[in-house]
Amino acid sequence: MSDWLVLATVMAAACAVVLVVTVLSQRRLRDAAEGPEAAEAPQTPDVLEYMVMMVGVVYAIVLGLAIAGVWEARGAAQDAVRTEAQALHEVTQRAQVYPSDFREKLRTDIDAYVTEVVVDEWPRMIEQEELSPRGTELLAAVRTGVAERAPANELEAQAYQPMLDQVAAAEDARNARAEGAGATLPGIVWFGLIAGAVITVGLIFTMQIGRTFRELLLAGLFSALIAFLLFLVWDFDAPFGRSGSDSADAFRQLFPGISGSD
Numbered sequence: 171m172s173d174w175l176v177l178a179t180v181m182a183a184a185c186a187v188v189l190v191v192t193v194l195s196q197r198r199l200r201d202a203a204e205g206p207e208a209a210e211a212p213q214t215p216d217v218l219e220y221m222v223m224m225v226g227v228v229y230a231i232v233l234g235l236a237i238a239g240v241w242e243a244r245g246a247a248q249d250a251v252r253t254e255a256q257a258l259h260e261v262t263q264r265a266q267v268y269p270s271d272f273r274e275k276l277r278t279d280i281d282a283y284v285t286e287v288v289v290d291e292w293p294r295m296i297e298q299e300e301l302s303p304r305g306t307e308l309l310a311a312v313r314t315g316v317a318e319r320a321p322a323n324e325l326e327a328q329a330y331q332p333m334l335d336q337v338a339a340a341e342d343a344r345n346a347r348a349e350g351a352g353a354t355l356p357g358i359v360w361f362g363l364i365a366g367a368v369i370t371v372g373l374i375f376t377m378q379i380g381r382t383f384r385e386l387l388l389a390g391l392f393s394a395l396i397a398f399l400l401f402l403v404w405d406f407d408a409p410f411g412r413s414g415s416d417s418a419d420a421f422r423q424l425f426p427g428i429s430g431s432d
Contacts, residue, residue: 181397185390196326206365222373229366232401236355236363240406243354247409248417250350254343255420257336258284260315264333267325279315283308285428286423292418299352301344309344350409363403367396 258280265273284306291302316337321327355363371393410417421428 176389181394183397183417185394185397187393187408225373226335226370229370229397232366233363233403236359237406238401240354240403243350244406244409247347248420250343250346251410251417252420254282254340255424257340258312259424261312261333261340262335264329264336267329268319269322276312276315279308279312281428284425288418288421288428292410295347295351296408298394298410301348301351306345307356309337309341313341328424347410353407354409355403355407363400371396373394391420 173283216332262273262277262280263277268276286305286308293303294300294302313334316333319330321330372388374392405412
């Protein structure tokens with residue numbers, strides 16, 4: 171099921187629940203009323219209106235902080251991916267001053283690592299929230315290959331240390347990617363967000379909603395908005411996405427010839 175279909179289903183369900191509960195509640199009140207009082211709706215106390223407003227404001231602040239947190243975490247995760255891919259690409263470019271046999275071996279080692287990351291490690295990172303030991307071994311092989319190749323001339327000497335620095339940058343970015351593989355928000359925060367949504371939506375029933383089209387429309391849109399924002403937090407709570415390996419596009423762009431880059 172695609173994310174868009176899940177979003178549409180959740181918003182429609184939230185809207186339908188609020189509308190059905192509102193209509194049934196108004197019907198029950200109408201049937202229970204007697205005489206001319208049946209057409210009158212009880213007034214909402216001022217203190218209740220103030221409490222509903224304050225609960226809505228507090229929940230909006232908490233929800234906004236949650237959205238900002240998961241958005242920042244996703245941005246940091248994407249930055250780590252771009253840094254890792256760019257560092258490895260820079261290594262291949264700086265190796266142009268080395269002999270062809272070393273360049274080919276280095277390119278083969280880097281391609282093997284990138285292929286492992288995109289094809290095997292990325293699904294594992296999304297599903298199991300961890301990196302593969304094979305990827306660690308392949309990156310270590312790249313580092314060893316660069317470190318053990320002594321410079322033979324001045325040009326190689328000038329490129330040697332920058333290549334080591336770029337490999338170290340790729341390792342640091344990989345470690346950052348490992349740290350960001352899990353969910354951003356802990357379970358207690360999700361409990362608060364869901365409980366707050368239920369309370370906030372539930373409190374609109376204390377405002378004596380009528381059955382006019384305008385009131386029902388606003389109630390439905392409000393509940394759909396809450397559902398959309400919660401879905402947004404849930405989707406961004408996975409820094410590298412939930413539906414495939416689109417977040418690995420930086421590797422595919424810089425290494426178009428690797429297996430699984432289509």
